[in-house]
Amino acid sequence: MYALATPMQIDRPPTRETLNHGPPTTPRQSASVILLRGGAERLELLLVQRSPRQRVMGGYWVFPGGAVDAVDGEGDGAHRAAAVRELSEEAGVGGIDPAQLVRYSRWITPELIRIRFDTHFFLAAAPADVCARCDGVECVNLRWLAPQQALRAHRAGELALVFPTIKHLEKLSSYTSAEQLLGRVRGRQVFPVLPRVALNGELARVLLPGEPGYDDA
Secondary structure, X not given: OOOOOOOOOOXXXXXXXXXXXXXXXXXXXXXXXXXXXXXXXXXXXXXXXXXXXXXXXXXXXXXXXXXXXXHHOOHXXXXXXXXXXXXXXXXXXXXXXXXXXXXXXXXXXXXXXXOOEEEEEEXXXXXXXXXXXXXXXXXXXXXXXXXXHHHHHHHOOOOOEOHHHHHHHHHHOOOOOHHHHHHHHOOOOOOEEOOEEEEEOOEEEEEOOXXXXXXXX
């Protein structure tokens, strides 16, 4: 994940990221769960705030997730196992079957950033009796928000979000309910997204594939 802004000065709390001008670092495999609630009535997502002491994305609000460990296995099964494990550890939400996770997206940290992740995002409907709670170590706060609410809070300076989270929330804003979202995306093919960072003096822009300047970044 990453939170480069334009200009490059990074909003507090800092992400402690450093740029890499040598050979690209191999991204570490990771997985994240976009937990949904609201059924056919509405769409709310679970966001957790990482502890400001965390080396990566300290203080930022993200979807629960983390790195894939060797015990998680290999391939798609490893990403699913890691996603469910991290959701339980960070937000106290269990009862999610890894096989029932819905693949949604895959984002790879730009090559210009030193610490990189290859993150697989999954959707999951929250259990009916869900009672999320922070672990108090990796995550110190959590909120259930509609995508539009989260984006408004971010624009108001109330919610620090990283670039991939913002882009996910923008896409998810077009859905009116959790059921509609799951029904629309289940079974679709997922392609990796590799943003690039364009530097111009002290300014930096994160570009997505297809945007002007992407091929030159």
